[in-house]
Amino acid sequence: MKIVVALAITACMITAHAQIRMPTAVAPERNSSYWSDSQRGWHFYEDPEAELEQPPLPKAEPRKAGLRKPPEIAAFERLQKTLEETRNIAIIHPTETNVRRYMELEARVVNQASLFADVAQRVAWATPTLDPTLHGRPVNAKALQVFEQTQLESRSHSVAELAKDHVLFFFFRSDCPYCHAFAPTLTAFQARHGITIVAISVDGGGIPGFAAPRRDNGIARTLNVTQVPAVFLAQPFTGKIAPIGFGVLSESQLLERINTLSAQQPEAMPPRATTPISLHDSPH
Template identity: 35%
Template sequence: MSRVRARGTALGALAALALAAAGAAPGAPGPGGREPLGWYDRHAEGWFWYKDPPPEEERKEEAEERPAAPAPQAAPPAPLAAEQLSADPREALRRLREQLEIAQARAVMEPTPENVRAYMAINLAVQRRAERFANVWQRVLWEHPELDPRTEQPVAQAAIHAWRDWVAGKVRERLRAAAARWGIWYFYDSTCPYCRRMAPVLRRFADEHGFHVLAIALDGVPVPEFPDARPDTRGWKERLGVTTVPALFLVDPRERKVVSLGAGYMAPSELAERIYTALEGHPPGAPAATGAGPAIREASL
């Protein structure tokens, strides 16, 4: 009988503890009014103590973490109006460029929708002004073709081939006429590898265009292309300032005039262009106004 009573007493105590634990709110103070510590005081919450903070704490934390709103930006200046551009075009262009640069820098460094939109507006205004300028430029070229450089040096592929053929014909005519008055002096050294390459090229070039070539061997040794080469017994090297071989000069013996064509190996096309440029003062096919004038000087030959 005593055993049954003891068991009932124990079950009653356990039931009382269970009811007390079930009626306690999670996180409520433990026995004696102290804060609940450990699992034995907070066993009703289970093993995992993940709880959402109260709404007041959430709002407080969000307010602390939210970044401060940026200070209001001053409105960007509007693009210059037409009446502002007519007073001083240089100052107006400078101000327009400055507005564009400031708006671009602000949009890149602080890319807010307002800054980007302001830059796009100014950039669009500048683009439209540039398009109007380009359209007027094109119409002026149509009405005044003498101002269009493409009439002298075309850019269309078919026209380029025709232009090159025309220029080559003019060069051949000029060289043929020059060969009747001018000759070529050729300074070389038989041991120079570039001279050995240049000699056959110059021989064929002279035969094609009718030039007489006076070959001057600085070492006194003739070469197969110029078996009648002369040694430099009159000091022409010093008088003409020859420092590098092969060296070529265009010479008019009657008028005692000379034109330096340069030194080093030259292809036939390059040699023809140099002779034409030296006599005409501008490259083949280029306007005469772009040249520096004929490079002819007198010399004591």
């Protein structure tokens, strides 16, 4: 009995000693590791909390040197913005005050533009290279007469050179009144500039000035001649043909179109037929 009591006393002492040596477990924090919270067991796992990302600080844009707007540009932009805003206000709320404010501002802008136009005109008068009246077709009647005469002589010389290896095909019908009206212009053109006119009758008949034309052998269909009178520029030894125009044309129009066409590069020429051309077909 004494032995049992002694063992019981010894067990109580050991238990008390253990309670003194082992402190009460404290609830672990969520971020504690396994080693500081071993009572959870080695199978326990928690995802670590995601760290809050700090938004990146805005980068300061480098100041660009030398890009400052001229004061005139800034003033123009302010005026343009003010004019637009004033107009919009007047449109949405068209009171007498708003409309008057817009009209006064618009008058200022018009006056400024008029001043610019006057200065630009004076600069053009003093600078020949900037004067539009000295380039291209003049507006003065006397100068225009000289210009047209010079153009006529230059174009006539070019056609005379072109006549060395080119001819004009004239497609017509004997019952076409426009063909009859156009024929004298072509005969005079041939006499004045030396280029040969090859008359081709679509219906086989003749007209004054071209009483013995060549019969259409299918070339009219090849060139898609659906309307007469029609004039084509042809180079017989190469077989190249390009349209000059349809309908009644004046001599000046013929000169202008022939010169324009001959001045173009080969790749820029209009569609052409390349069928060999014979100028020795016997007339009917």
